[in-house]
Amino acid sequence: MNLLSRMPAWVGHHMAAIRVVIVLTLLVGLAYPLAMTAIARIPGLRSSAQGSQLTAADGNEAGSELIGQSFLDKKGKPIPYYFQTRPSNAGTGYDASASAAGNLGPESTVDVLATRSDGSDGKQSLLTQVCARSTAVADLEHVDGSRPYCTDDGVGAVLGVFRADGTTGRATRVVSLNQACPAKPFRTSYEGVQVECAKPGADYGKAVVTPVRGNAPAHPEVPADAVTASASGLDPQISPAYARLQAPRVARERGMTETAVRKLVDTYTAGRGLGILGEPAVNAVRLNAALDRTHPAKGA
Known part of the structure; x- marks a missing residue:
């Protein structure tokens, strides 16, 4: 009877496991990486393998x-x-x-107007970001930066319309939600009501958010990828x-x-x-x- 036959069964199991670990380490931890490194240095693949530097x-x-x-x-x-x-x-x-x-979608049209002097508590909507970028590109390239739902000063052209019956009825008050006072609203009136500038910190939650398309062309000169x-x-x-x-x-x-x-x-x-x-x-x-x-x- 040899030594191995006299060893407990659990020792044999551990020895087999150790052999598997050694073989897999040599194969997957050494041979495979070296093979992939060699393949990556083949002409035509080397640049991509190094990150297309x-x-x-x-x-x-x-x-x-x-x-x-x-x-x-x-x-x-x-x-x-x-x-x-x-x-x-x-x-x-x-x-x-x-x-x-940016995790902002098409419903992001109303800015959070800053109340602090440094503007740190303000947040632009996706619409205003697009409008501001379009204006900046237009100034750089000397072209027309107008696009639908944007004001001339590069913010979202969005009105907050207060109506007599909540969401319906005649307009009783209209605020340009993205133009903080003392800015001049992009429209003087809407449905016969004078448009006000927005006061930072004011609650306009009961207003009906109403984007205004304006007269911008359907195909702006500034392409979409320049502003998104x-x-x-x-x-x-x-x-x-x-x-x-x-x-x-x-x-x-x-x-x-x-x-x-x-x-x-x-x-x-x-x-x-x-x-x-x-x-x-x-x-x-x-x-x-x-x-x-x-x-x-x-x-x-």
Whole structure:
């Protein structure tokens, strides 16, 4: 009778378990990672495996081609010789560790007006965010920034209408909910009632919220992706329409012709996935890096 046959059954079970752990550790913890690392270094796969690193004009790494960047100066203003990316709700903007959407939907139309002097207790609705961004883009690109349900001063065009029978009946009082006093309301009257500016902190809960479309065109000059963030907050792509809108400014700032800028935009425009999925998109991060290499801006 050998030694193993005299050992308790539980010892044999433990020995078998230990052997399984050793084999799986070597296979899954060593062999598999080494095999995947070797495959990732195959030409054509290496860039993707390393995070699609972006190389700047000086040869240094400058982020990833797959993650957007904010091309703003220290004061948070757009740098004029760069194509601007879309807004981002990821942290302070394009923070890969805080990928997130804004979690505001189409019913978000009424602002929380600030009562403190520093505005810290105020909160913009999604509608006002869109309106404000459209106005800012229009000022930068020198185009018409008007869009439906927005006021000329870049807030949501929303009235609070108090009616005689609660939600029905004639209007007895009308307040421009997103225009804090002493701002001049975007409409002087509504249904024959003079429109008031809104007083911060006042309770307008009994008013019927009434967005006003206005006379803006159905297809605004400022594209939708210029005023709305993506679901991840990290997308580096913009629409070809937004790229075309910015092309004259970038050409002027870099001393290029618009034709040359548009050709470069076309180079970094990807078509629909499999020819049918999604929409064509321009990778603004790669486009800006290419511009820095070929036509560096003065003082950049």
